[in-house]
Amino acid sequence: MSWFQLPLGPLQTNWYIQTNDQGEGIIFDPGGEVEKLITWLRDRQITPLAILLTHAHFDHIGAVEDVRNTFHIPVYIHENEKEWLIDPQRNGSSLFIPGSSIKAREAEHLITGEQDLSIGSFSYQVLETPGHSPGSLSYYAKEDKIVFSGDALFAGSIGRTDLPGGDHQLLLDSIHDKLLELPEDTTVASGHGPTTTIGHEMDGNPFLSGF
Known part of the structure; x- marks a missing residue:
């Protein structure tokens, strides 16, 4: 397996x-610039099988509908955000981008708890990391020693919790109980910024110094 990162939106x-x-692929959080994204996939002759969302804030879902329709x-x-795709107020687009209305149809699959998820030859352990x-x-x-963590954990930081539905202590608990339990050589593919590793964040992330 290989993986690629591309900042968008x-x-x-x-x-x-x-x-x-x-040449098959699993997409995580297509946030925007849909033409650039689709061109990238077609240039490399990659056939996507599914879109997995870490969460439904507008900057993570901006290209969902176009990508889903292009590749069917x-x-x-997660079921807790099933309405966020269709509601610009809940996903934040109407708040942060005045005059904008980012939305998509409801998801085909709702994740209702932690589970093992297999799509084609791809397998993931799905971890609930709210906060x-x-x-x-x-x-x-x-097998690939990587976790796609969305906006839970960053290199040297953690996700913001001042948005609707955010909870600082819950986020810290999620990181401690779920992410820091992973092997230290696990790559953390964060929603923004550079990748890092679990071990590096355990040793040097100032927000986790008490763990």
Whole structure:
């Protein structure tokens, strides 16, 4: 398996795709710049199988509808944010981008709890990591030693919790109980900024110094 990162959209949200040797891929958080994203996929002859959302803030879902319609693929999201895709107020687009209305159809698949998720040859351990938002998820690919953590954990920082549904202590608990339990050499593919590792954040993240 291989994976790629590409910052997209108004907040340069990291879009990720994990691919296999057959040219298939799983998309994480297509945040915007849909033409750039689709061109990137077609230039590399990658066939997406699904869109996995870590959460449904507007900067993570801006290209969902166009990508889903172009490749005829399903969307997965936590049930706690099932209405955020269709509601610009809940996903924040109407608040942060005046006059904007970012939305998409309801997701084909609702994730209702922690589980093992298999799509084609791709397998993930789905971790519930709320705090940044009520339905935040992290997708851990054990064999590839990478976790797609959305806006839960960043290099040297953690997700903001001052948005509707945010909870600072809950986020810290999610990071401590779920993400820091992963092997220290696990790559953390964050929603913004550079990648990091679990071990690096355990040793040097100032927000986690009490753990």
